[in-house]
Amino acid sequence: MLKARLKKSYKTFQINIFLHIAPLSYNLLLGPSGAGKSLTLKMLSGFERPDEGYVHFQGQDISHLAPEKRPLVYLPQNLAIFPHLSVEENLVYSFKAQRCPVDKRYFSQIVDEFQLRPFLKRRPSELSGGEKQRLALARALMAQPKLLLLDEPLSALDFHLKMKLIRFLKQTKERFSLTIIHVTHDPIEAISLAECLFILEGGQIKFKGSLAELSKASLLGFASEVSKQLIGIKEWLSKYL
Amino acid sequence: MNEGPFLKIAGLIAFIGVSLITVPIIYIFIKLSSHNIVVTIKDQTVWHSIFTSIWSALWATFIGCIIGVPFAYLLSRAQFKGKAIVESVVNLPVAIPHVAVGIALLSLFNQRTIVGRFFSFFHITFTDTIYGIVLAMLFVSVSFIISSSLVGFNNIEPELEMVSRSLGASANYTFWHITFPLALPAIIRGAVLAFARSISEVGALLILAYYPKTAPILMYERFEEYGLNAARPVTALVILFSVIIFFTLLHFTKRYVKG
Numbered sequence: 001m002l003k004a005r006l007k008k009s010y011k012t013f014q015i016n017i018f019l020h021i022a023p024l025s026y027n028l029l030l031g032p033s034g035a036g037k038s039l040t041l042k043m044l045s046g047f048e049r050p051d052e053g054y055v056h057f058q059g060q061d062i063s064h065l066a067p068e069k070r071p072l073v074y075l076p077q078n079l080a081i082f083p084h085l086s087v088e089e090n091l092v093y094s095f096k097a098q099r100c101p102v103d104k105r106y107f108s109q110i111v112d113e114f115q116l117r118p119f120l121k122r123r124p125s126e127l128s129g130g131e132k133q134r135l136a137l138a139r140a141l142m143a144q145p146k147l148l149l150l151d152e153p154l155s156a157l158d159f160h161l162k163m164k165l166i167r168f169l170k171q172t173k174e175r176f177s178l179t180i181i182h183v184t185h186d187p188i189e190a191i192s193l194a195e196c197l198f199i200l201e202g203g204q205i206k207f208k209g210s211l212a213e214l215s216k217a218s219l220l221g222f223a224s225e226v227s228k229q230l231i232g233i234k235e236w237l238s239k240y241l
Numbered sequence: 242m243n244e245g246p247f248l249k250i251a252g253l254i255a256f257i258g259v260s261l262i263t264v265p266i267i268y269i270f271i272k273l274s275s276h277n278i279v280v281t282i283k284d285q286t287v288w289h290s291i292f293t294s295i296w297s298a299l300w301a302t303f304i305g306c307i308i309g310v311p312f313a314y315l316l317s318r319a320q321f322k323g324k325a326i327v328e329s330v331v332n333l334p335v336a337i338p339h340v341a342v343g344i345a346l347l348s349l350f351n352q353r354t355i356v357g358r359f360f361s362f363f364h365i366t367f368t369d370t371i372y373g374i375v376l377a378m379l380f381v382s383v384s385f386i387i388s389s390s391l392v393g394f395n396n397i398e399p400e401l402e403m404v405s406r407s408l409g410a411s412a413n414y415t416f417w418h419i420t421f422p423l424a425l426p427a428i429i430r431g432a433v434l435a436f437a438r439s440i441s442e443v444g445a446l447l448i449l450a451y452y453p454k455t456a457p458i459l460m461y462e463r464f465e466e467y468g469l470n471a472a473r474p475v476t477a478l479v480i481l482f483s484v485i486i487f488f489t490l491l492h493f494t495k496r497y498v499k500g
Binding site: 042045046047066067068070072073074075076077078080082083084093094096097098139140142143 | 398400401403404405406407408409410411412414415418419422423
């Protein structure tokens with residue numbers, strides 16, 4: 001379980017949120033640009049320090065831990081695949097960084113699961129968009145995180161590839177017993193993936209709950225628009241899921 | 242797309258530019274007599290000056306990297322008051338006339354100053370010594386290493402370092418395995434330019450360290466004492482060496498960048 005209270009003020013923007021995330025759940029953080037979605041992930045992963053607040057994960061206060069000591073992996077929008085390393089070197093990076101021997105069984109399991117074996121010796125620049133997404137996810141799982149923070153991981157993909165990866169993300173979450181927080185502004189991703197939906201606007205959480213609860217809630221502003229959009233496209237989308 | 246006459250005009254201007262660089266160099270070689278070449282090749286003073294130039298420039302580049310790379314990293318990553326001023330100061334050596342650099346360095350590092358006496362304690366003096374040559378070369382060339390490294394560090398997406406940390410790497414591990422390798426091509430480019438700048442330095446050396454003579458100082462001396470014909474063979478040999486070294490370094494840099 002993750003509990004976090006995060007407060008941070010800038011000259012023109014303030015974020016003040018409370019997150020309560022159930023273990024092994026898929027959580028979508030939805031909001032317009034500038035709502036504070038990416039900032040939330042950066043504060044959870046330790047790259048931005050909140051002015052006030054805490055991050056508790058599985059009963060442990062991880063607020064003061066350096067990013068490398070937190071039991072989570074942060075995956076940014078651009079995937080940040082190390083361009084000077086081969087696919088294989090990218091995959092074993094977390095083992096090398098922690099000066100651990102590579103767990104060959106786990107490595108093989110992930111490589112097969114993510115269908116990366118034919119590409120191991122290649123450079124990331126030789127991979128397609130979908131292959132890069134799979135590599136980034138596989139590399140994140142190599143660190144054996146309990147919590148995965150995804151910052152708009154599917155935003156640059158076309159519709160069909162996006163739907164394929166959405167199915168893949170669902171399977172990954174189940175197979176590796178992960179808790180996932182996924183930031184997006186795309187309603188399709190929200191409908192397809194969210195077990196719990198957070199709608200963030202102007203640095204505040206305007207709604208928290210399931211899609212069913214969203215359709216019943218009376219909301220204002222962006223949250224209300226999202227609610228209408230989601231209900232409208234849910235039925236149309238069901239044939240892809 | 243029809244470019245009209247613009248490409249032709251640009252081509253003509255480019256041809257004039259290339260000619261401006263290559264024709265004087267080629268002309269030096271055309272005007273050489275075989276007798277002069279043989280005499281120059283047998284001249285120990287010439288070889289000694291070339292060796293002094295290369296050796297000093299290598300040291301200046303090496304020390305420049307030791308100082309310049311961490312400095313560039315600090316400028317790239319840290320936010321502090323007066324950062325813009327520091328960034329401007331870094332480029333000052335490019336703007337100052339090099340004779341003025343020589344005078345400034347001689348004023349500070351001569352043996353009558355505290356700084357000069359401090360180094361004398363370690364048997365290091367800068368007037369007419371190899372240390373003085375390295376110091377002057379370092380002063381005029383370090384900007385190239387800092388500027389190029391800074392571009393290299395600034396071009397690295399911060400997310401790469403964040404993901405590395407998130408995957409369990411310490412800040413130190415991240416620097417050596419992500420940041421530094423990705424900035425290395427830019428650092429090498431800066432080092433090659435710094436080496437080239439060092440090897441061609443004259444102005445500051447005339448004031449601070451005339452001896453031991455570097456190749457450009459020897460060329461200048463031959464020209465001053467014996468005229469154009471005497472200076473030409475030495476110049477040709479130095480140009481040949483400089484071109485070989487420069488293109489060898491560039492070749493390796495390009496190979497590295499391509500991976």
